[in-house]
Amino acid sequence: MPTPFHLAFILNFTTDDWQGPFGNGGNPWDGEFHIGVARALERACFDYVIIEDKLMVPETYGGSAAAALRQAAIAPKHDPVPLAAAMGKATSELGIVATLSTLAYPPFMTARLSSTMDSLLRGRFGWNIVTSAEDLAAQNFGMDQLPPREQRYEMADEYVDLVRQLFDSWDADAVVLDRERGVFADPDKVRPIHFRGKYFASRGPLNTVPSPQHRPAFVQAGASPRGRAFAARNADSVIAIANGPEEMKRFRDDVRAKAADQGRDPDSIKVLFCVTPTLGETDAEARERHERMVNAPEFIQDVLVQVSALTQIDFARFDLDQPLPHRLETNGEKGTLDQFQQWGSGKTLRQLVVENAGGLVSSVELIGSPDTVAERMGEVMAEVGGDGFMLTTPLLRLNRRYIADVTEGLVPALQRRGLARDRYEPGRTLRQRLLEF
Numbered sequence: 301m302p303t304p305f306h307l308a309f310i311l312n313f314t315t316d317d318w319q320g321p322f323g324n325g326g327n328p329w330d331g332e333f334h335i336g337v338a339r340a341l342e343r344a345c346f347d348y349v350i351i352e353d354k355l356m357v358p359e360t361y362g363g364s365a366a367a368a369l370r371q372a373a374i375a376p377k378h379d380p381v382p383l384a385a386a387m388g389k390a391t392s393e394l395g396i397v398a399t400l401s402t403l404a405y406p407p408f409m410t411a412r413l414s415s416t417m418d419s420l421l422r423g424r425f426g427w428n429i430v431t432s433a434e435d436l437a438a439q440n441f442g443m444d445q446l447p448p449r450e451q452r453y454e455m456a457d458e459y460v461d462l463v464r465q466l467f468d469s470w471d472a473d474a475v476v477l478d479r480e481r482g483v484f485a486d487p488d489k490v491r492p493i494h495f496r497g498k499y500f501a502s503r504g505p506l507n508t509v510p511s512p513q514h515r516p517a518f519v520q521a522g523a524s525p526r527g528r529a530f531a532a533r534n535a536d537s538v539i540a541i542a543n544g545p546e547e548m549k550r551f552r553d554d555v556r557a558k559a560a561d562q563g564r565d566p567d568s569i570k571v572l573f574c575v576t577p578t579l580g581e582t583d584a585e586a587r588e589r590h591e592r593m594v595n596a597p598e599f600i601q602d603v604l605v606q607v608s609a610l611t612q613i614d615f616a617r618f619d620l621d622q623p624l625p626h627r628l629e630t631n632g633e634k635g636t637l638d639q640f641q642q643w644g645s646g647k648t649l650r651q652l653v654v655e656n657a658g659g660l661v662s663s664v665e666l667i668g669s670p671d672t673v674a675e676r677m678g679e680v681m682a683e684v685g686g687d688g689f690m691l692t693t694p695l696l697r698l699n700r701r702y703i704a705d706v707t708e709g710l711v712p713a714l715q716r717r718g719l720a721r722d723r724y725e726p727g728r729t730l731r732q733r734l735l736e737f
């Protein structure tokens with residue numbers, strides 16, 4: 301039997317596929333829809349679900365919020381942490397990862413919130429560490445604009461050091477619960493940290509008890525060289541998008557080499573590659589579904605509104621039937637931009653969007669029956685060397701059929717091949733789960 305690979309799923313607390321026949325009607329704000337998704341992912345033995353987050357209403361495409369609001373693209377978006385708590389309480393083994401931006405939350409709050417969540421979820425919580433990548437988000441927190449990328453990651457490195465020290469401000473055995481002597485916590489095992497950095501300061505100690513994982517699992521999606529260095533230093537799991545198996549392998553090898561340079565065991569970081577399969581009962585049916593999606597009248601604008609928001613570049617300015625006029629640069633999400641623009645390919649903007657849904661969400665094209673797609677995923681992983689896949693949401697809009705396709709069709713096909721976990725070892729923490737293979 302081959303070694304299984306890791307599976308995770310990324311979604312957002314935003315509207316579902318509200319216009320589609322398998323959607324939930326655009327009203328998922330009581331959390332029930334997403335909780336149902338978490339339960340389905342747990343039945344399929346996923347490692348974790350991650351709730352993505354953004355902190356603004358985009359105004360990049362066409363210079364206004366109109367397209368984003370009309371299409372419900374990126375906004376509205378509700379806070380991931382309460383949803384993570386609700387999902388966590390409705391499941392018992394699935395890891396639950398929420399996004400908290402280093403630009404937005406004071407480090408003490410992130411440490412306290414994620415420690416609280418890890419205790420609530422009995423060791424299954426993860427923190428998706430993002431620096432935010434939009435001026436519009438920065439402006440919601442009193443800044444005029446986003447700091448440059450290098451500085452954002454420098455700040456984030458310091459931020460993570462501080463948060464780690466806060467977790468360590470309580471020794472693992474600080475809570476003694478000695479009824480006889482009347483001692484809850486041993487005062488010699490809890491201490492201030494007096495952290496004073498270039499960007500952040502905190503006195504400490506944290507005022508939460510050590511959680512089951514002591515610190516939550518750290519997830520990160522940096523793609524630029526600086527972003528990868530950050531991930532290699534800090535992450536237990538890295539989310540990546542790359543164009544095809546060769547680039548995937550290069551990405552993973554690079555993160556692993558950078559981790560080894562920092563004195564870490566490369567096997568302690570699990571790199572998961574984003575894929576968005578289109579599944580059908582037969583290959584032909586899957587292909588037909590895919591064609592229908594990319595040829596829908598709203599598809600192109602939908603993709604461009606999202607890419608514009610993530611890269612801070614107004615793609616409404618470019619001719620759809622011409623290649624991009626020059627290589628684009630951004631202080632926003634650089635990895636997303638480079639993946640999208642495929643500079644040098646000579647493709648028109650329309651082709652960039654239509655082929656592979658704009659390259660926005662899939663590292664390899666996966667279209668076919670569950671068996672066809674499972675087979676291909678196995679081949680790709682063998683070529684890349686590991687560590688697994690992050691299933692994403694087509695155009696960031698989830699519906700019940702897609703969840704069923706993945707959890708009831710694709711995952712069983714992977715399990716039959718020994719490529720995916722088919723049962724959980726009960727009671728493991730998220731970090732232990734990630735280290736199982």
Ligand SMILES: Cc1cc2nc3c(=O)[nH]c(=O)nc-3n(C[C@H](O)[C@H](O)[C@H](O)COP(=O)(O)O)c2cc1C
Nearest residue numbers: 352353399430432521522523524527539633634635
């Ligand atoms: C699958 C995936 C999920 C991401 N989720 C978020 C998110 O929830 N919030 C956010 O601000 N950025 C998110 N990002 C952006 C990354 O944090 C990062 O900024 C981006 O991948 C570009 O890398 P760079 O910052 O090194 O240029 C995500 C990226 C990917 C690929």
